[in-house]
Amino acid sequence: MTGPVPYAREDKAAQPPLAFPAFKASVARAPSQPPIRAPQTLTEITGPSGEGVWERLMGPALTDLTRQHRGEPVGERIIVSGRVLDENGRPVPNTMIEILQANAAGRYVHQYDQHDAPLDENFTGAGRVISDAGGNYRFITIKPGAYPWYNQRNAWRPAHIHFSLMGAAFANRLITQMYFPGDPLFGLDAIANAVPEPARERIVARFDPDTTEPFWALGYRFDFVLRGRDATPMEH
Amino acid sequence: MAGQTPWQTTGPFFHFGLPWKGGADLTGDSELGARKDLIQPGHDYGVTATSGMRAHTIGERIEIFGHVWDNKGAPIVDCLIELWQANAAGRYAHPEDTREDVAPDPAFIGFGRTASDRQGGYRFRTIKPGRVPGPGNSLQAPHIALGLMGPGFLKRLATRVYFPSASENAEDPILGLVPEERRSTLIAVRAPESPSLYRFDIRLGGAGETVFFDI
Numbered sequence: 001m002t003g004p005v006p007y008a009r010e011d012k013a014a015q016p017p018l019a020f021p022a023f024k025a026s027v028a029r030a031p032s033q034p035p036i037r038a039p040q041t042l043t044e045i046t047g048p049s050g051e052g053v054w055e056r057l058m059g060p061a062l063t064d065l066t067r068q069h070r071g072e073p074v075g076e077r078i079i080v081s082g083r084v085l086d087e088n089g090r091p092v093p094n095t096m097i098e099i100l101q102a103n104a105a106g107r108y109v110h111q112y113d114q115h116d117a118p119l120d121e122n123f124t125g126a127g128r129v130i131s132d133a134g135g136n137y138r139f140i141t142i143k144p145g146a147y148p149w150y151n152q153r154n155a156w157r158p159a160h161i162h163f164s165l166m167g168a169a170f171a172n173r174l175i176t177q178m179y180f181p182g183d184p185l186f187g188l189d190a191i192a193n194a195v196p197e198p199a200r201e202r203i204v205a206r207f208d209p210d211t212t213e214p215f216w217a218l219g220y221r222f223d224f225v226l227r228g229r230d231a232t233p234m235e236h
Numbered sequence: 237m238a239g240q241t242p243w244q245t246t247g248p249f250f251h252f253g254l255p256w257k258g259g260a261d262l263t264g265d266s267e268l269g270a271r272k273d274l275i276q277p278g279h280d281y282g283v284t285a286t287s288g289m290r291a292h293t294i295g296e297r298i299e300i301f302g303h304v305w306d307n308k309g310a311p312i313v314d315c316l317i318e319l320w321q322a323n324a325a326g327r328y329a330h331p332e333d334t335r336e337d338v339a340p341d342p343a344f345i346g347f348g349r350t351a352s353d354r355q356g357g358y359r360f361r362t363i364k365p366g367r368v369p370g371p372g373n374s375l376q377a378p379h380i381a382l383g384l385m386g387p388g389f390l391k392r393l394a395t396r397v398y399f400p401s402a403s404e405n406a407e408d409p410i411l412g413l414v415p416e417e418r419r420s421t422l423i424a425v426r427a428p429e430s431p432s433l434y435r436f437d438i439r440l441g442g443a444g445e446t447v448f449f450d451i
Contacts (some may be wrong), residue, residue, distance in 0.1 A: 038451055046328040173318075199242050
């Protein structure tokens, strides 16, 4: 009989290790023993999918992070757009892209964030957008600020937006961060540096004049590439 | 051809966006799942799951609960945990599960998400899944897929929760890949208080380190 069509494996040349000593918090949060390689069964090639599944789970999409409160947030308005693709260049539709970020001052709306920078009552920094039939997504937000963190001495995170992508397969989960071009903090960042070169450049967005809207907002492009899939079912 | 987008950690502040109210209750209308205590006033973003159908889910109600510990034995108080499972009949709510002899359950999606608490504890309310096919002509034992993420996790850790049924587990092709002395780390323990409560502790190191899978 034919089994489920598996997804490609993790590309070790593109993915960070589980423990990266320069990123201190990763050391205690990696398993001591290596994960056991297992085939992808029906469990791993399925995941939340189908028409309306995200609305049933989490509620409707929230694609404008600048309009969640009474007034507009402080900061540089930006439009982030791109596509969700697989390694074969095929669009991946109906993927839930969850968005999390600090405000323009580099502060999160979280009780544990004690950075001495102001909260913005007009900015929460969370949203979600679902990729369309062509794999496209787009949302509006403000450019987040850099902020200090406890890692090495005088460590500052480069400006970044957190993304969580979830789609039709449990095996194909992705959580990542998008950075901005030309940021002098990027090369010093222990979390970004956990990604091997040259794949590290894939987590930097591209400034895009074509999606920049005159007198309104700068456009950045960022494509997500998920694991690909063989065209033919595997024979067991 | 394009290359895979690299993983990055969730960072410490995911509670205001990712674990939604009700995300850990797959069969009821409670708000289990979100950490409302960590959100600044005025920014309560977490929505309650919109479907009122969850209570109609078919199957034996169970709770999976436990603690998460790092490889030094300290509780992980900010772990993001995701769950994916089949329905009570053993069918996934997914277009590629096309088995017509196994009934779908329109009330049950099978996906959940939660965040661990100040002691590293977590809890899901769900149903016991049925058996699903494995590679070849094998049949998998009832199991739930779990994914662990959070600050310090550069990538997701994937594991599986099995149930205490020696005969079914003995046939399971994935459990069969695990060295015998480590298999018990993947089998939930029935809590003495109630037959519907299953304890599943997750350890990243030390004695009884949980098995994780490279999928």
